[in-house]
Amino acid sequence: MPRTDADVESARIAVLPTAVADGIAAGEVVDRPAAVVKELAENAIDAGATRIHVRVEAAGQTLIEVVDDGRGMDRVDLPVAFRRHATSKLRSLEDLRTIETLGFRGEALASIAAVAEVEAVSRSRDGGEGFRVRIQAGELLRAERVGCPVGTRVLVGQLFYNTPARLKFLKQPATENAMISRLVGEFALGNPQIAFSLDVDRRHVFETPGTGDLRAAFAAVYDTQTATAMLSVEEATVRGLISPPALHRGTRDHVVILVNGRRIQHRNLVFAVEQAYRGLREPDRFPLAVLQVIVDPAEVDVNVHPTKREVRFRNEGAVFAAIERACYHALRQSPLYELQATSGGPMLELRETAVVSGAPSLPSPASGGGGVDPSGGGAASAAGVRGPAAAWLPRGRSSHGHGPDRPACRPRARAL
Structure with a gap:
């Protein structure tokens, strides 16, 4: 009726x-x-x-x-x-x-x-x-x-x-700017074949070359010194860069995982990366990583949330194991790991990049850090500061890590 x-x-x-x-x-x-x-x-x-x-x-x-x-x-x-x-x-x-x-x-x-x-x-x-x-x-x-x-x-x-x-x-403008800088930086790392550039309040924050070279994109977003220290991950379904144990940050925010090119938020997969470092890092320090994971599109559901940041896997345990195994191999095959295993000391003498006077102020919500010079030298270029999008990098703690007295045993892959 x-x-x-x-x-x-x-x-x-x-x-x-x-x-x-x-x-x-x-x-x-x-x-x-x-x-x-x-x-x-x-x-x-x-x-x-x-x-x-x-x-x-x-x-x-x-x-x-x-x-x-x-x-x-x-x-x-x-x-x-x-x-x-x-x-x-x-x-x-x-x-x-x-x-x-x-x-x-x-x-x-x-x-x-x-x-x-x-x-x-x-x-x-x-x-x-x-x-x-x-x-x-x-x-x-x-x-x-x-x-x-x-x-x-x-x-x-x-x-x-x-x-x-x-x-x-x-949030406060500095915090919102930090979120934008971090986001664009993640896009640039996940798509090194695209030249990304970011300007915030008329200040040039970073620009990637767009050559397809992930390490070059990483250098633009972070800095050259950090990019040089990163270890290559080259497995069939997992590729990217991870940091050596002595190079770390105070939060998990620097683990970027992409599935079929899509940046996702997935705590279990971040934990898979951390598992590869078991026994090689301090409990409150976390690695840096950019990992591209290739999964059959039919095996992953991306229509979980309107933001498309959450996904479901048909076999999450297999994805977890692939990531952990790929990171484990990259760490153990690195000559730096041999040095860590024999000396028990820090593998690298990498310091946090100094804050540059006048650099873009895009602090992390958790850190409040400022802009940094991508060369690591602490000097601004003639054309203006070229601080990386890693203006959101945590500050205030040394990146000098201390390894264990002996290498960790091979962690078993977990099926969740």
């Missing part, structure tokens, strides 16, 4: 207006400026970009800009991209079982546009002229032809201007 107007007025359950529903959905995906950067950077990577530039001002509250040279969008696709559940990466549930792109939900751009003022300019590689759209609170204000290079440029301004409650939960 159809509802009458009187029924609608007296009903306790009602369908939410579109604007309200969009605002609620946006809160699941976009909870802070770093989340905006994440979604836009993932779109750029999926678009096949070779260069991605990120610029933020006022901790991302007044401006976030992401520019890429990817395949771009034409005048038909660009306005549609900001509609909820609009995506070029998925057509059926069957596609979801083998998804290989970072984005697929079709929610990111719509969620951003629902809580900010957005301008997007794009031109497709397939030809034609550029196109620009301006959107405010989810409403399309203007769409017009413009001249622009191939690729996409998205500017997000006045973030959360229409959701003041969200603004109250943001």
Whole structure:
């Protein structure tokens, strides 16, 4: 039976207006400026970009800009991209079982546009002229032809201007900047084939070469000395860099694990890395690592959470064992391990990079550290300080580790 107007007025359950529903959905995906950067950077990577530039001002509250040279969008696709559940990466549930792109939900751009003022300019590689759209609170204000290079440029301004409650939960600007720096640094480490650059409040934080060399990207994000000391991990399904036992940090934040190119948060897999160091490090010190793990897409579920940072494995124990084994082999095959095993002392005399006067101040939420010089020499370049995105590196403790009197026994792989 159809509802009458009187029924609608007296009903306790009602369908939410579109604007309200969009605002609620946006809160699941976009909870802070770093989340905006994440979604836009993932779109750029999926678009096949070779260069991605990120610029933020006022901790991302007044401006976030992401520019890429990817395949771009034409005048038909660009306005549609900001509609909820609009995506070029998925057509059926069957596609979801083998998804290989970072984005697929079709929610990111719509969620951003629902809580900010957005301008997007794009031109497709397939030809034609550029196109620009301006959107405010989810409403399309203007769409017009413009001249622009191939690729996409998205500017997000006045973030959360229409959701003041969200603004109250943001951290201090330095902390929000640190989150953005860390995030872009992780993208750069996970995609060394892409040249990433980051500017924060008109200060150049870092730039990676985009040559595909992970160690070169690591040097840009951290520093050359740390990158040189890192050990290569070269297994069939696990590849990357890990630190020798004497090079460590005070938190687990520097263990970056990617599954099929997707940065994930997974405590058990971080623990798998730590297990390889058992007996080689102090209990309250943690390694640095960047590991790419290759898993059959059908064996991993990435549709667990709107942020796509959480995943489920069909056989988590096998993934755990592969990571632990790969790190174990890299540590034990290193000549530095032999030195550690025979001397029982620190393998490297690596110091924390000194804070540079005038460097970008992007402290870690836990550390409050400042910018650092990538050369490790403590001097600013003529063109300005080139502090790494590791301005969020923890400070205040020496990196001189002390190994055990004897090497640890081979840890057994655990099936969780």
